[in-house]
Amino acid sequence: MEKNQYTIVVFTENKIGLLNHVTIVFTRRKINIESLTVSESEIKGIHSFTIVINSTKEAVEKVVGQLERLVEVMKAFYYENDELISQEIALYKIPFSAIENGVEMGRFLRNNDARILEIQKEYIVIEKTGLYKETQDLLEKLRPFGLLEFVRSGTIVITKPMKSLETYIKELDDKHDSMPQI
């Protein structure tokens, strides 16, 4: 079956070991995690995992089901790329000599929508946010200057659907009982 890029967003309690719990679900199905970001959501105490994988739709649906089955997971969603606004941040460390050698760094950075974070005697640190392809392009452009270090964050996403997390959680409460109603 055809594999596509999917982004899974998981809302959870903030509990020790939960990352392990979440990743085990992927490990069991032998799905590699391309990127992973965890942060607190707009609701205090509820954390969100943003996980990017390449997989089939069928596998993604089942993974989401298995994630929601975890006691401390509130809700999990999966999205295709066109349902998301996503960004990554990349940091590049290059030798200071890159400037000394007469590169017009100011224009170069403006053209690439990047900025300088830090200048030291030996190196400068450049920051760029964007899609994977954009940060990757800049990486290729900076390689000739003698790239010292490079790091890219996981993808973070904002979803296009208008329903808020709070609404989802309220719906979950409305649709469930804590005890069997017999």
Place this chain on the structure above:
Amino acid sequence: MSENNRIAGGEAVLRCLLEEGVDIMFGYPGGQIMPFYDNLFHYTNRINHILTRHEQGAIHMAQGYARVTNKVGVCVVTSGPGATNIVTGLADAMMDSTPIVAITGQVPSTLLGTDAFQETDIIGITMPITKWNYQITSADEIPAAMAKAFYIARTGRPGPVLIDITKDAQIAFMDYSYKKCEHVRSYFPYPKIDPTIISEAAKLINEAKKPLILAGHGIALSNANSELKELAHKADIPVATTLLGMHDIDSDDPHYVGMLGMHGNYGPNIKTNEADVIIAIGLRFDDRVTGNKATYAKQAKIIHIEIDKSEIGKITTPAIGINADAKVALRALLKEVKINTHKEWLAEFDKTHGIETEKIINRDCYPTEGMIKMGEVVKLISNKTKGEAIVCTDVGQQQMASARYYDFKDGSEFVTSGGLGTMGFGLPSAIGAKVGRPEKQVVVFIGDGGFQMTIQELGTIRQSKIPVKIVILNNHFLGMVRQWQERFFDERYSFVDIPSPHFTKIAEGYDIKALYVDKREDLENAIDQMLASKDCFLLDIRVEKKENILPMIEPGAGVSDIKLE
């Protein structure tokens, strides 16, 4: 015993157990759980602790206990090897949805992560095989964590919960107060039913010409046996059960048509691929039930009632998924399902049953020559216990023979390791079942292979005087593996030959009455003696060496390709 509320963590654990109605637990002491055991010393008039001979025995006993009482089974073990020894039982309970609270000792919190003596990361190890787990490092956390553990273990789709308690948390004093857990923010155990889906499902059932109910473990777990029966009778629908659903419906019920799956009955398997509507209740379409899923029930509209949402659509593509407790869903359905008759359809099952009886059942249960057969023993015991016993099994050929030939009547229970297929489950699960339901006759069928995996629990039987009836169906072979080697590996019998010891002599060492039977004419008398005994009794029955369990859906084959020979 102090009833004041400034108490040690270990005592707090005990008070929590009492709050949750626990009066029996199974365990084995060791270094890091010793403070708890010291507190337990003063609570033995309120909690019966069964000392096992191995931690695996303790958890299987808790499982057997939980399965027949519908209560949470509790076991207590120490850290490190004690904790890792219950891993198999946790995995088993996870697969078979058994409510368990397992308490493990842990090294003092100051030593966590230092490879201290008998330290193991049991939280990490058991994450994929527990419904929930939690490490308590401070005595103050005990009541809330214990309350949550019991709530999670028994609600929704039940499962095992592990609570790991550091030694210092057991020793430290805390101010005890207990509040039962009734809600966990991120946990949704009981989905409310959507009435429109119930109406759609009822419509499908009302219009069906060849409806078939598949009943699973969820029926027993939600105590929905009477609702199942009512649906079957009202709409005149045949009921087939999974291995764990054997006791869902009285085997005498005219709507009961047999067991599903690899070694299930002929009719329900082939008719699965003829039914127009399948109502699957409280089951997960295990591959041992579906065979090759590419050819499984493609013609049928499936209504899947299941409390675990992630099971709906996991294996099959149901026309209607009802994410609900089985009892709640059935009650709602019953209001809209109409009285109906499917006489001809039901008669077809009589026909298939006739074929199976002639080709297999008579041969298995009523042989007149050759060595004793497994089915024959099970059928005799079924008749003599009127189908009302609690039947436990180990895993393998005797398990299938027990499921096929014990006639489960109302009040019977079937305790077997379904999903995980754990050899060694039989004996300890029977001990747990007997402790939980002392008024019932508890019979366990075990092969000579599985018996030797947890044979040390004969010591538990001896010490705690637990009158279970042990039936070893002894063929000196790992029979099921041998059967596969015969059929699929050109009879290359690779490491399945186990010259077993004299089990009656072993029993004698444990002061357990035992008989060895190898002749058909001695069998009935031996069974009578065993069943009449007020004490534990062991029968070592020498059965046919190379018996095959049939019918069989061979690996890769579909349900309608089930083979009768």
